[in-house]
Amino acid sequence: MNNYGIDIWSDDNFIIEEGLAKVNFASKPSLISIVKEIREQDFKGPLLLRFPHITNKQITTLFDTFNNSMKEYDYKGSFNAVFPLKVNQLPNFIQPLLSSGKKFNYGLEAGSKAELVIAMTYNNKNAPITVNGFKDKEMVHLGFIAKSKGHDITLIIEGLNELQTIIAVAEETNLPCPNIGLRVRLHSGGSGIWAKSGGINSKFGLTSTEILEAYELIAENNMIEYLTMIHFHIGSDMNSIKPLKKALRESGHIYAELKNLGASSLNSINIGGGLAVEYSAYERSRFYSLREFASDVIFTLKDIAKQKGVEEPNIFTESGRYISAASTVLITPVLELFSSEYDLQHLNLKEKNPPLIEELNALFTDMTKRTSYEYMHDAIDHMESLLTLFDLGYIDLQDRSNAEILTHQIIKKAISQLEVEDYEELKKLDENIQEKYLLNFSMFQSLPDYWGIDQEFPVMPLTHLDKKPTRSASLWDITCDSDGELPFSSKKPLYLHDINLNKEEYFLGFFNVGAYQDTLGMKHNLFSHPTEVNIVFKDNEVVLEKILESQTIIDILDDIDYDTREIKDKLKENLDTNTYKILKKYLNENSYLKTIWSYNE
Numbered sequence: 262m263n264n265y266g267i268d269i270w271s272d273d274n275f276i277i278e279e280g281l282a283k284v285n286f287a288s289k290p291s292l293i294s295i296v297k298e299i300r301e302q303d304f305k306g307p308l309l310l311r312f313p314h315i316t317n318k319q320i321t322t323l324f325d326t327f328n329n330s331m332k333e334y335d336y337k338g339s340f341n342a343v344f345p346l347k348v349n350q351l352p353n354f355i356q357p358l359l360s361s362g363k364k365f366n367y368g369l370e371a372g373s374k375a376e377l378v379i380a381m382t383y384n385n386k387n388a389p390i391t392v393n394g395f396k397d398k399e400m401v402h403l404g405f406i407a408k409s410k411g412h413d414i415t416l417i418i419e420g421l422n423e424l425q426t427i428i429a430v431a432e433e434t435n436l437p438c439p440n441i442g443l444r445v446r447l448h449s450g451g452s453g454i455w456a457k458s459g460g461i462n463s464k465f466g467l468t469s470t471e472i473l474e475a476y477e478l479i480a481e482n483n484m485i486e487y488l489t490m491i492h493f494h495i496g497s498d499m500n501s502i503k504p505l506k507k508a509l510r511e512s513g514h515i516y517a518e519l520k521n522l523g524a525s526s527l528n529s530i531n532i533g534g535g536l537a538v539e540y541s542a543y544e545r546s547r548f549y550s551l552r553e554f555a556s557d558v559i560f561t562l563k564d565i566a567k568q569k570g571v572e573e574p575n576i577f578t579e580s581g582r583y584i585s586a587a588s589t590v591l592i593t594p595v596l597e598l599f600s601s602e603y604d605l606q607h608l609n610l611k612e613k614n615p616p617l618i619e620e621l622n623a624l625f626t627d628m629t630k631r632t633s634y635e636y637m638h639d640a641i642d643h644m645e646s647l648l649t650l651f652d653l654g655y656i657d658l659q660d661r662s663n664a665e666i667l668t669h670q671i672i673k674k675a676i677s678q679l680e681v682e683d684y685e686e687l688k689k690l691d692e693n694i695q696e697k698y699l700l701n702f703s704m705f706q707s708l709p710d711y712w713g714i715d716q717e718f719p720v721m722p723l724t725h726l727d728k729k730p731t732r733s734a735s736l737w738d739i740t741c742d743s744d745g746e747l748p749f750s751s752k753k754p755l756y757l758h759d760i761n762l763n764k765e766e767y768f769l770g771f772f773n774v775g776a777y778q779d780t781l782g783m784k785h786n787l788f789s790h791p792t793e794v795n796i797v798f799k800d801n802e803v804v805l806e807k808i809l810e811s812q813t814i815i816d817i818l819d820d821i822d823y824d825t826r827e828i829k830d831k832l833k834e835n836l837d838t839n840t841y842k843i844l845k846k847y848l849n850e851n852s853y854l855k856t857i858w859s860y861n862e
């Protein structure tokens with residue numbers, strides 16, 4: 262693997278040219294040039310780069326694909342979409358999304374009161390709002406207020422009690438009633454790790470008995486005109502289209518049955534989200550194209566409408582991951598390669614060394630290209646024996662230090678000699694010759710799904726892409742938590758370059774991180790969000806917009822409800838003015854590392 266699986270995951274958004282990772286748009290800038298421009302403004306630490314043109318591409322592709330497919334099938338209903346705010350609520354992501362969506366009447370989906378407030382404030386005029394999730398009376402009332410402000414809003418009920426709340430609010434206020442949707446609990450489940458969102462044991466939705474009860478309750482209260490939508494959501498990141506087809510059949514029939522019962526305003530089926538994203542650099546995980554997805558949805562619904570003699574429903578989707586994931590890249594500076602601790606200048610051989618150490622020294626000195634593989638192998642064996650000798654008390658700490666340094670130096674020398682021809686040989690030893698790369702970021706803050714549910718993300722260096730990477734790499738973040746590690750895996754190996762960080766900088770990009778990671782991220786160890794920048798293109802050239810610096814230490818403490826005045830007062834005690842001045846400066850910087858101090862410098 263030399264191109265880091267870019268053909269699988271990048272969807273042509275990023276390309277490799279002249280050894281650099283580049284944005285495949287407008288002037289095609291390299292990511293490293295963007296990173297340098299930002300860091301010149303003194304923003305250190307990790308960076309989160311958002312590319313609104315990619316969000317725009319996803320929205321356009323979604324609408325164009327569905328609309329074309331509808332034309333092809335002569336479908337009578339309309340295509341509509343909303344962005345589910347839970348996937349990414351941040352203003353710097355949402356604002357460009359709304360501008361891109363304007364011409365398509367792209368709306369928003371809210372799953373909580375706070376998200377509903379965002380939708381009520383910022384949604385494009387006349388674009389739909391759908392509301393999912395559990396709702397209390399206040400949230401239902403908010404829906405009525407949104408309606409009275411002129412929004413095209415549909416409250417999708419998860420249970421009969423929510424319907425009763427809607428009826429109560431309608432009676433108690435004289436506000437206009439929003440549209441009502443019914444979330445159905447499907448017999449068919451979803452696929453993948455998220456399958457519990459759908460299926461009969463799902464947390465959400467009405468059973469068939471409840472659907473009939475709901476319909477009666479709506480009819481009794483003369484609210485038939487508001488019942489407009491059937492909704493389901495079978496789960497996120499669907500890797501196959503099969504469960505969707507079953508869910509479409511099931512919900513399509515529910516729609517048709519209700520229409521035939523007398524639900525005359527019912528006109529839409531909302532198929533939820535779930536369009537998948539390629540996260541792996543090793544194998545494809547999405548087994549359908551958007552075209553196929555769209556035509557399956559349209560064909561199935563058309564077929565059922567015909568069979569049952571009802572009008573073809575308008576289609577709504579709520580895919581979020583598909584819209585947002587690709588738009589964001591996390592950039593992490595590499596702070597250190599751990600083997601750099603084993604620099605030759607620290608070697609301190611004795612007059613008389615234990616025989617195995619003498620032998621290591623000879624392996625190191627005598628190694629030639631021809632013998633490098635064999636010598637490296639021997640060195641690793643010797644190292645193991647020496648560690649046993651140390652545990653038994655036969656060699657001292659200085660011997661051990663010499664052994665470690667020599668072994669690492671032998672590995673490095675062997676790798677550099679083998680690099681070109683014997684790459685495959687080298688790979689056999691991967692597990693033993695790993696290099697640890699220390700990255701300036703927090704896994705918990707920036708890739709929470711990696712930590713929580715083993716979600717893979719594509720990772721690739723921004724430079725050196727024209728050179729063969731030779732080090733089998735494990736990645737470590739700067740939290741003090743041993744879970745903040747992406748270990749080397751021989752099944753899905755990551756190879757990186759052997760870099761002398763005293764001479765040059767080296768950055769890794771994590772791709773497709775725009776869905777869910779931003780707001781799921783947590784301040785473990787009190788590392789807050791990275792510095793964020795929107796990268797837009799004006800007249801073909803890069804413009805940095807909406808730079809949002811990583812939180813300062815004092816703001817982080819304020820956020821978790823410390824009394825920052827007290828902190829400052831206490832810190833000031835017993836300090837001379839100058840020292841306190843420096844301390845205050847530190848408090849107003851973010852908590853990521855600037856550099857690693859190295860005594861080799």
Ligand SMILES: *Cc1c(COP(=O)(O)O)cnc(C)c1O
Binds near residue numbers: 496
């Ligand atoms: C989470 C969620 C979505 C978005 O799912 P994606 O997998 O991100 O497309 C859509 N609809 C509902 C009801 C959801 O809960």
